[in-house]
Amino acid sequence: MNKKESASSTALTGKSKNSNKSSSNAIWGQDYRKGFGFLALMVLDFVILTYYYMLLHGIDLFVLLRQPPTALTFDYIGGSANAFSVGSEIVYWALIGVICQMAYLAGRTLIEGSFDFWKSFFGWIGTSLYAVGTAIAVIFSLKIVSINIADIKITLADAPIEVIIAISIILGFYSEESRRLLGRLRRQIVSGMTAEGEEHEKDKAHQ
Secondary structure (H helix, E strand, O other), rough: OOOHHHHHHHHHHHHHHHHHHHHHHHHHHHHHHHHHHHHHHHHHHHHHHHHHHHHOOOHHHHHHOOOOOOOOOOOHHHHHHOOHHHHHHHHHHHHHHHHHHHHHHHHHHHHOOOOOOHHOOOOOHHHHHHHHHHHHHHHHHHHHEEEEOOOOOOOOOOOOOHHHHHHHHHHHHHHHHHHHHHHHHHHHHHHHHHHHHHHHHHHHHHH
């Protein structure tokens, strides 16, 4: 190979490397914009949810911003705990947990360079529906029955709103774990019903 051919080959290699680098930068730039677009969507979702949450509680956001309270307190809608007010708290705070989870996953995949907008978008929709349903089922179940975990009895029969809020956020963020907890509650309820049925049959047999 003469000097001219060698120089030509080196130039082509350099162009190829530059082309690959610019292509990689373009793809990263697109992912970067899509990622931040998805995070902006999560912020918008948070703002909309909070607006309606405060509306249900009869709180004026502008008055709250102008005259912030000395201590922030939480209470159920209407001031009392019923199925609607407790359910509303669970839905809102579980969705907040989902937003935190999706924002975390989006940030992690952005850093890894594997962010997919539509995968994240449909994952967010599916996770929101799934997390809200399981959170409602778990919390209302724990208001009726108790569960033992590592010799600790857990029940939400007389739990204050702060506990309901904390658990709703956790169940929203760890939606897969809430499914496992719901399965454990189901097994405990079914075993309790079976034991009660057997006791009833024994009582009938003794009569």
